[in-house]
Amino acid sequence: MIVRPSLQDHRIVATYSGRIIAGFGLLMAIPILTAAVFSEWAHLVRFAIGLLVCLAVGLGLQAAGGRSGGLRKRHALIVVSVSWLLATALGAIPFWLSGHFGSFLDCIFDVMSGLTTTGLYLLQDLDHIPNSLNMWRFVLTFVGGQGIVVLALTFLFRGTSGTFHLYAGEGKEERLLPNVVNTARIIWLVSLVWLVIGTTILVACALALGQEPVRAILHGLWVFMGAFSTGGFAPQSYNTFWYHSLLFEIVCVMIFFAGSLNFALHWLIWRGDRREILRNIETRSFALTLTVLVTVASFGLARSGVYPDQISLFRKVFYQLISGHTTTGFGTVASRALVTQWGPVAMLAIIGAMIIGASSCSTAGGIKGFRMGVITKAFLLNIKGLLGPESAALTMRYHHGRDRLIDDDTARLALMVTVTFLTMHALVTFVGVLNGYPLLEAMFEGVSAASNTGLSCGVISPAMPWVMKLILTGAMWLGRFEFFAAFAFVGWIWSVIIGR
Amino acid sequence: MRLTASIAHFRLRAESARLPARTGVYLCAMALLGLLLVPGVALAAPGSATPPTVSSARLIETPGFWDGKDITFTGEAIGEAMIRGDIAWLHLNDDPYAYRTIPEGSDTEGYNAGLAIVVPAHLAERIGAYGSYRVRGDLVTVSGVFRAADPAHGGDMLIQADALQIVAPGKIITEKVSPRDIRLLWLSAAAALMALFAFWRSRPE
Structure with missing residues (x-):
């Protein structure tokens, strides 16, 4: 029997969601400040409207929730889902008022893309947008990388019971410290330290490349936010192709690779355990799959002879592949050039990289290196079992923070999430094909959205059918949450309708 | 316009080479076909000034x-x-x-x-x-x-x-604050104030 949630359950969800939404709305103070600094008054007013609406909704929900009871697991997953959906809708208000979007659905698409660190966009005339609007795009992607719930836990919650479920519901499960609020604060500490270091280096690079100081500072900050959150938004429509610099590309790769690492790994390295990066199953899995896929793409491009020299070929292939593998979405080739220059072999290699993704408990998306490693080891263990004597008790270890044994539960869960991801990729691809796009291009864009990557081969555009926009927005949301919170939300609505 | 210019250019070349009229028509047809197959091919005809x-x-x-x-x-x-x-x-x-x-x-x-x-x-x-x-x-x-x-x-x-x-x-380019946005600002401020009041009333003593 399905039990219908009680009024008290709804009030608990309203209280916590309201608090997160109010906190999310306060983030608009950053673009408001930017608009004030650059005298962009029309946009200052638009962001003020957005902030006030967020406060109205956030405080209104908390008022409706009143003195609610404790937060339980079933509430936490719903709070995460409701908060993200509301944040997406409300965060789209300044976008819609700006006049740079064809429809409100396009605005929703871009906010979801930012929050899920995907990096695809439908914003039009990007090269003429104000600094405040660009700042909002990067705030969305930077906060989304860490998680809006993690942000709320850092500043708005004080050790409330059930907060771990909020944290886990947003797709991060590892506790860096026993207390989940302190874990959230560590995640922000790591991110902010990287922000200062990474931005400083990028600003220095941008100045050396010939940008004016103010633009160099803004570009340095924004590219850092896009890179570390593995988001893929860039300040200009040319993405990181704008800079035409090997040095800039190397710095970007270092930053988005760091962003794709597990925050637990960051914390271990921070505390002096530098060997962990060489032993961890995620980094080993990443190194192996990246090497294989770069080789495959290089082979494909070398055969087609697009790049006349090996250095150019390796530079282009490595950058696009590691960008895809870390699910960042930065590119140094034009979107359509992936189809017209790169061809099917290289495109399939990028699709493979995007499907696998990077580390769990990071800003990255995809199936994740941990699951790939566990599934591979479980597979090898089964093969060994088939070949060895029947009486032998076989075990296999992997290292993830500490040495662990492969067990059935871990392997089953990893396989379940992997199969769900692959099913989603297939469905999104199918929708693309139904809408008249070639199979490979539909697959590339579908996988890019669902794995929260953001590379594009030119299918995604404001002229895309609204069904595609809606499906891809949903795929970004599902991919970011690895399904659980989203499924819980659907289950909650279902139980409201048919529960007793 | 580019298409017309291209045909004219091709005719000029055919005449200057003293080719028969039918050959000129044939070449024009080929140029059109090429234009359909490879965008811009006619515009890149060798010998363009x-x-x-x-x-x-x-x-x-x-x-x-x-x-x-x-x-x-x-x-x-x-x-x-x-x-x-x-x-x-x-x-x-x-x-x-x-x-x-x-x-x-x-x-x-x-x-x-x-x-x-x-x-x-x-x-x-x-x-x-x-x-x-x-x-x-x-x-x-x-x-x-x-x-x-x-x-x-x-x-x-x-x-x-x-x-x-x-x-x-x-x-x-100058972009001014629109009257629509001012009206929305007042509306959202009123909504936020009401929500703040309701929130304040709902808080425990």
Whole structure:
């Protein structure tokens, strides 16, 4: 029997969601400040409207929730889902008022893309947008990388019971410290330290490349936010192709690779355990799959002879592949050039990289290196079992923070999430094909959205059918949450309708 | 217009070679067929006195065809010129916003589109305005060689230009606060105040 949630359950969800939404709305103070600094008054007013609406909704929900009871697991997953959906809708208000979007659905698409660190966009005339609007795009992607719930836990919650479920519901499960609020604060500490270091280096690079100081500072900050959150938004429509610099590309790769690492790994390295990066199953899995896929793409491009020299070929292939593998979405080739220059072999290699993704408990998306490693080891263990004597008790270890044994539960869960991801990729691809796009291009864009990557081969555009926009927005949301919170939300609505 | 010019050009060549009329018609038909198969092929006919004008969309769709050819490209100068020694990197956008931007009141007409240009640094100094939120940049025409993947610049797709001309100067753009936004601001402020009052009333003692 399905039990219908009680009024008290709804009030608990309203209280916590309201608090997160109010906190999310306060983030608009950053673009408001930017608009004030650059005298962009029309946009200052638009962001003020957005902030006030967020406060109205956030405080209104908390008022409706009143003195609610404790937060339980079933509430936490719903709070995460409701908060993200509301944040997406409300965060789209300044976008819609700006006049740079064809429809409100396009605005929703871009906010979801930012929050899920995907990096695809439908914003039009990007090269003429104000600094405040660009700042909002990067705030969305930077906060989304860490998680809006993690942000709320850092500043708005004080050790409330059930907060771990909020944290886990947003797709991060590892506790860096026993207390989940302190874990959230560590995640922000790591991110902010990287922000200062990474931005400083990028600003220095941008100045050396010939940008004016103010633009160099803004570009340095924004590219850092896009890179570390593995988001893929860039300040200009040319993405990181704008800079035409090997040095800039190397710095970007270092930053988005760091962003794709597990925050637990960051914390271990921070505390002096530098060997962990060489032993961890995620980094080993990443190194192996990246090497294989770069080789495959290089082979494909070398055969087609697009790049006349090996250095150019390796530079282009490595950058696009590691960008895809870390699910960042930065590119140094034009979107359509992936189809017209790169061809099917290289495109399939990028699709493979995007499907696998990077580390769990990071800003990255995809199936994740941990699951790939566990599934591979479980597979090898089964093969060994088939070949060895029947009486032998076989075990296999992997290292993830500490040495662990492969067990059935871990392997089953990893396989379940992997199969769900692959099913989603297939469905999104199918929708693309139904809408008249070639199979490979539909697959590339579908996988890019669902794995929260953001590379594009030119299918995604404001002229895309609204069904595609809606499906891809949903795929970004599902991919970011690895399904659980989203499924819980659907289950909650279902139980409201048919529960007793 | 480009199609008509191309046919006229081909007829002229046929006449100058004293070919029979039927052959001229046949060649025209072939030129039309070629135009359908490979966009822009007729404009790149060998022997053209001036390089053909090609859009970024065509260059990106058929990079192999245009690679190494002399072309002319027109677009709005965007962002800045990044001067590095003797050369400067430019970005020219040839989308509809190069003529009227969204902050100026243009309808949404799709993404920005353009191409990276490498020019001698002294030529870049001619550009007075670069496109941004407050500025519609100078409309610039460059001529040079299209490189689908230039080994000298890390495999980047670009135009190695040796001539640059300002077609139309840039323009300052001002965007005012709209009365609609002021009304929405008052409404949202009222809603936020009411919610704050309700929140304050619902808090425990």
